[in-house]
Amino acid sequence: MMQGSAKRRLMLVVGGALIGFWIVIALFAPLVAPCQPNDIDLDAYLAAPSAAHLLGTDEVGRDILSRVIFGARASLLTAFGVVAIGLVVGGVLGAFAGLIGGWVDLLAMRFVDLMLSMPSLVLALALTAALGPGIENAMLALGILSVPFYLRFVRSQTLLVREMEYVKWSEQAGASLWFRLRRHVAPNIAGPVVIIATLHCGAALLAGAALSFIGLGAQPPLAEWGALVSAGRHYILDQWWYSLFPGVAILSVSVGLNLLGDGLRDLLDPQGDAS
Amino acid sequence: MTRASAIDIQDLTVRFADDSGWRTAVRSLSLQVREGEVVGLIGESGSGKSVTSSSLLWLLPLGDRCRLTAERLDVLGLNVLDATEREMRNLRGAQAAMVFQEPMTALDPLRSIRRHMHDVLLAHKPQSSRDAYALSKQLLSEMGIEDPDRVLHCYPHQLSGGMRQRVLLAMAFSCNPRLIIADEPLTALDVTTQHQIVKLVRRKTQESGVAILFVSHDLSVVRSLCERVYVMYAGEVVETGPAHHVLTRPHHPYTQGLLASRPELFAPRTRLDTIAGQAPSGADAAEGCQFRDRCPHAFEKCSVRPPLQASAGDPERASACWLEGAI
Amino acid sequence: MSILLEARNLTVRYDAPAQGLGVTKKHVHALNGVSVSLREGATLGVLGESGSGKSTLAFALAGLAPVAGEILFQGKRLTPAVRRHMRGAMQIVFQDPRSSLNPRMRIWEICTEALLLSGIRSDKKRIGRAEALLAEVGLPVECVNRYPHELSGGQRQRLAIARAIASQPKLLILDEPTSALDVSIQAQVINLLLDLQQRTGMAYIFISHDVGVVRHMSDDIAVMRYGEIIETGARDKIFDAPQHPYTRELLSVLS
């Protein structure tokens, strides 16, 4: 009914607006931010929100608003990077495994089964620790460990579409594997893959921020949301704004991605209101 | 007409909403089934026959997206429109039972046949589970199942489609109902299995005197099983009367077309008579006769909706066509 | 008339998956030593209930199932290489017009896929051909740019037929082409198939569980059960004097 489609559109619009807002902020950070993120002003340390510093200042007097604005760059890039690594490597391998089948597929799936039977976030923790703390390493670790997830998803989607009668028809009419992949499989799995990637992007944002929070991700003085929350935790009882605002930033992007993903899912499958 | 009525519907209208707006699934339909009578309800997909049968036991997903209005909707003397939830529960299963089209999905995959049957028996009559078991066993054997003990311990996925439909029929007959509503109970089954189930249903009706509303798109099954028949097209009853007469000498152009398009009637490899075009897709169609776009006899008067009027020669029969009796 | 297709001793075995829903079976014989032959321009009806292997036969003939045995088409033994070479001389129409049409392709793209495969890349040429094909199967020409979900069930099946005849095949395998359709629409599709056959001289393998429809369409009939052909012969012979008790049971439904 109208109500349903209006709700769907609302989710898409709100989600898209949130993401769009933060992407613009990240791109034009130097223009939007009132100060440089690393400008120290020792006279105004831990200041409460005021006209001069809308979100207050940190322990060395840096403007928190500016640090949150510049932090969007590191946080969003990490999340996008994780998804990109997983999607490109896992997606290509998954489509390949699904279409070739046989022992290639079998081998890939045993590997995936092994990787997915481990708690990947715990492994990411160990891997980042081993690679050495740093935002790039955190991204790399999370990205590598999301490869099996994408591999399995893209493979299962490929297998699903491969069995559809229109692909069977194409096969009996003499279409090559590549033709079927390009003409039939790819267009029909693109939707689900985009949805999964959007939802995973939200999870990656949270995981990256968590690694930064415990000190394995972004290193000082780089502004990153998780690291900002972490720096503010010692002042939480008195200077609550310090940790609050970067956290709100994470929350808003993550909500945006989840709404966008759910909205896209409803759009693709209006009957299945199972999100 | 001395028998009391098992089903009495007057002026039933059911509308559904989807993304593009409201759609009328059933339009001012009236239908009667007398006690002990077997009545067929025929129509193609989308004609509203399943909606009609579901509305009898109040099983439609009523709410924002589905609205039902009727002047009267009585089942076994109970006014379904105003019935309480408790009254409906006492009606369902105990006095009026329903059998559905898809025996593959009509049973809970996580529940054994025994528990399905016990659930129904115990919901309507407190009894020991030993008694319920004995009764279930007996019911299954009456449905022509040879090893009821084994079947009772099976889960639905372990049975064939025909077996499951027998189980559902056994459940339907379990509380000695006075009315059974069967919604395309044969469609998902193989021809040979259909044959056996039809024989079974015929025997059970004769034994128990239960009234049946048999919903189907299969003309030959309805003709062989039912006393009277209603033919539906695009949400309306277009013709009704004794099954044998209606399905051999139809009055309404739609029924005529439907019968004529069966390949059995033609010499092999010759063209069939067809009804041109396709049924209206449901979005509130224009006024007038719903069939007129496909009708070979359509004329100006068809832009006004014809009422269901009794046939001049045969008061048992009626059709909704301005040319009733003339074609 | 000369023999168009000759299949000898076709056998398809599925290894039942170790895990899955339903009853466990090992080595299911979906098709067990089935032989059929078909003359040019004639129709072979394959009659059987669910699980009889009739759809597997369609898949095996179309090269979509791993089959043992021999298939001769126009006197040539069908190997994968030969199949690639004879692109489009044999085509198939599936039962469910919902899953047999790519939901993301436009109607003209769908019905000219065979042309694209044979190397005709120009969109303009293909759209022109698509319009002719739509007219041939009785679909309104203005729907070339629409998507399949905008069509009704009967129209989709017409589109599937248009796609199959685009390459001017000698043989059309019709796997339950009318089973998902209402009686009045079924009659339209049957007429279309009869007209097309008369116009082009295609041979049909017509697979169905519907005794009446098979009788109407076929010159010869093969009755299948449990992956085997239990009785085969000319239509009238099968209908007037069925030999096998199962055939008699099936036909008794018609009377």
Added chain:
Amino acid sequence: MIGIVIRRLIALVAIIIGVTMVTFLIARVIPGDPALLLAGPNATPDVVAKIHEQLGLDRPLHVQFASYLDGLIHGDFGVSIVTRRPVLEEITSLLPATLELMLTAMVLGLFGGVSLGVAAALYRNRWLDHVIRILSVTAISMPGFWIALVLLYLFYGVLGWAPGPGRFDPLLTPPPSVTGFLLVDSLLALDFRAFASAASHLALPAITLAVLSIGAGMRLVRGSMIEALSQDYIRTARAFGLPERKIILSYALKNALLPFITVFGLELASLIFGSVVIESIFSWPGLGSFVLSAIFALDFPVIMGFTVCASVVYVFANLLVDIVYLLLDPRVRGIG
């Protein structure tokens, strides 16, 4: 059924070896040379070589792995570089605190997720459903460490309802340790003040951990409940006049919980990760805090030991989930 379990147990051994290998590779190959880390930046090559010999790093990789594996089988996880105590001993002594936290969070998550999910499904598209859905999207979108800080600020800082960080009131005497779970031990000792203290200290960290799984759980349960309620067998049950309560509990809910069970096993991973992140915020004296400090001390024996243990627990938990699934679903029970 038994066949499947045996097959899964064999696979389990393979998975555990695989897990160990992956952890081993992560720790030994990628960072280069742990000896350099140990010896510090100013070490002479002699010192490094000596450490090599001591740690067995001069041997080929597969030999090292075999001896590590051999150690694991005998319960030898190596010795912590920082505390100089056996890793296994450290882990077992800290495990009860973490387990108590995780189990409480799991129970909260389970009940919260299922009841909210079912409520949303039953009131689908009404205001209760909308509120629950908004809550669930918010819950899965919140960073756990941030929830912890917000809760700490609100309930400790502003309202003063919750005690500060820690696991127990330092002024009270803890109950004698029987199970290692303070909640259970204090009840066994009939020390209700100790119980109240333990429970109030547990509340905030457990809620923090539970929020994430509640969010994910209710989404899933709502979806599968709606799916189950739309099935034909529900309509059959209604048509046969079964009581609505029975239809919802015995028919719909049972089917709806099947997918939830599998996901619940997978949720364990985020709980373990969450405990590492959150414990230190609440000064919870558990494994998470310990591992976190080990990470910054580059205490690789501890990191590896923890990763292996966590993975093995995770794998076992998921095996358990699979067995429960087999028991519940007759469609797969008969096979194998």
